[in-house]
Amino acid sequence: MHAEIVVLPGDGIGPEVAAAAVAVLGAVAERFAHTFHFSEHDIGGIAIDRHGEPLPAATLEACRQADAILLGAVGGPKWSDPNAKVRPEQGLLAIRKALGLYANLRPVRTHPAALGASPIKAELLEGVDFVVVRELTGGIYFGEKTRTADTASDLCSYSVGEIERVIRSAFRLARQRRGKVTSVDKANVLETSRLWRDVAARIGREEFPEIALEHQLVDSMAMHLLAKPREYDVIVTENMFGDILTDEASMLAGSLGLLPSASLGEPGAVGIYEPIHGSAPDIAGKGIANPYATIFSAAMLLRHSLGLEAEAAAVEAAVHAALDDGVFTADLAAKGQAVSTTQATDAVLARLG
Ligand code: ATP
Ligand code: MG
Secondary structure: OEEEEEEEEEOOOHHHHHHHHHHHHHHHHHHHOOEEEEEEOOOOHHHHHHHOOOOOHHHHHHHHHOOEEEEEEOOOHHHOOOOOOOOHHHHHHHHHHHOOOOEEEEEEEOOHHHHHHOOOOHHHHOOOEEEEEEEOOOHHHOOOEEEOOOOEEEOOOOOHHHHHHHHHHHHHHHHHOOOEEEEEEOOOOOHHHHHHHHHHHHHHHHHOOOOEEEEEEHHHHHHHHHHOHHHOOEEEEOHHHHHHHHHHHHHHHOOHHHOEEEEEOOOOOOOEEEEOOOOOOOOOOOOOOOOHHHHHHHHHHHHHHOOOHHHHHHHHHHHHHHHHOOOOOOOOOOOOOOOOHHHHHHHHHHHHO
16 A cells, blocks of 8 residues: 655654654555655754744645654753743644544553563453543643632533543453453542533443443542553543553553554544653663563554555564663663664564564
């Protein structure tokens, strides 16, 4: 197949890890006889420096035309003045909104060779393999905000349509996986959560009767994620609960440098694939960043935007093989044993072929 892939390297370690993923996608194209065409565009801090805005019109236009978008990371100390009118992160929010990306998928899989890097007991971690689907465009982060001298409020609101579409994304994903959805809410106290639960139950009953659906309260979910993480397949939740639970879940895998993400909209619409970590200014430019999260993100791109499941699985298997062989960057390695970003990428390339 032919695919147009827009690459947004961004700031900090973004360009280093994006280059690694592009190299892997290039190798996939060669091995499986596809043609992938890559074009790079500016977003975030570098776009502010070059164009005066974090999401230049040319970048957005290229993204609209693309089959898929691979992103590194945005932000850094250079642009972090709290009084600045334009900030790198605005580029990310703006592009998600412009492309209608309402479902953020964060797979969490543990790897036998990397269990020691997690603060959680290894015996709880073996075989953990779930995906959190976080609603990305609604809820309390986007509701009306007020502030007076002695009160403040943030409105949390959801429409049926906003809930339905993200719930459907979760059920479709469960269909490709182990057939179980856990919907997380706070229906004992929040009205938005009662609506969420009603909608999830109805969509499950009417459209996905073959998928097992369970409801969990967010507070007990926070406990279960650490106590029995193997039980979960697809977890779907609203924006703020998802924000908190995905950070918690990331601790299971041991390093931020292992965790990919996808931001998706309607089936067939363009998606953005990026590591969950930020621009890591403390290690930028040193060539030591872990590229695996971005390479796993490239695998998600192959799977979800291009429909290339065998290719996605081959990339994931190559990274797991590199991990099995102890090819660790500094975030995972014992002192003195670390390889560079390029060496880790080469190890994946060697195991692909
Ligand atoms: P953001 O606000 O953009 O999410 P952050 O403040 O959460 O950023 P990160 O940039 O994700 O922070 O970095 C957090 C820590 O994890 C830093 O010490 C960073 O060096 C480390 N880190 C992040 N990504 C990687 C990676 N790919 N490889 C190695 N270390 C990483
Ligand atoms: Mg962060």
